[in-house]
Amino acid sequence: MKRILFFCHGNICRSPIAEYYFRHLVKEAGLESKFEVVSAATSSEEIGNPVYPNSRRLLNSHGIDCSGHKAHRITPRDYEYFDMLIGMDQENLYTLKYIIKDDPEKKVSLLLNHTPQEDRRHHNRDIEDPWYTRDFDTAWEDITTGCDALFKKLIKEL
Numbered sequence: 001m002k003r004i005l006f007f008c009h010g011n012i013c014r015s016p017i018a019e020y021y022f023r024h025l026v027k028e029a030g031l032e033s034k035f036e037v038v039s040a041a042t043s044s045e046e047i048g049n050p051v052y053p054n055s056r057r058l059l060n061s062h063g064i065d066c067s068g069h070k071a072h073r074i075t076p077r078d079y080e081y082f083d084m085l086i087g088m089d090q091e092n093l094y095t096l097k098y099i100i101k102d103d104p105e106k107k108v109s110l111l112l113n114h115t116p117q118e119d120r121r122h123h124n125r126d127i128e129d130p131w132y133t134r135d136f137d138t139a140w141e142d143i144t145t146g147c148d149a150l151f152k153k154l155i156k157e158l
């Protein structure tokens with residue numbers, strides 16, 4: 001089983017979109033027994049809150065349910081448990097280093113780094129936080145592009 005944890009600042013916008021969209025891909029492929037997918041925050045300010053309404057609307061408009069989600073913070077134990085910890089931007093990676101201290105197993109990455117390197121539009125780029133930009137459509141496009149690429153890569157390894 002591949003255990004994946006998506007993370008962002010508050011766990012109410014980007015990382016829940018990634019979590020629930022990736023779960024959707026897994027379910028459509030009938031591979032639920034092969035993946036465990038969750039999301040978490042690098043901060044504690046949104047702990048216990050549901051998915052942000054604009055993010056929830058985006059997911060729902062694509063037939064994806066995220067009800068019951070409650071934001072929670074990533075812990076050092078998550079590094080031990082999960083195979084991959086995938087962040088949305090460099091700031092999140094920087095903050096994560098204070099939580100997990102080190103990445104000796106190279107489990108931590110940016111979501112868009114899972115796109116092909118030749119795709120310069122996406123590879124090695126942050127996914128902007130729609131909480132600040134108010135551009136949820138671009139965040140959706142970036143997140144789904146990253147998740148699609150990651151999913152294609154991982155199913156080849158099954």
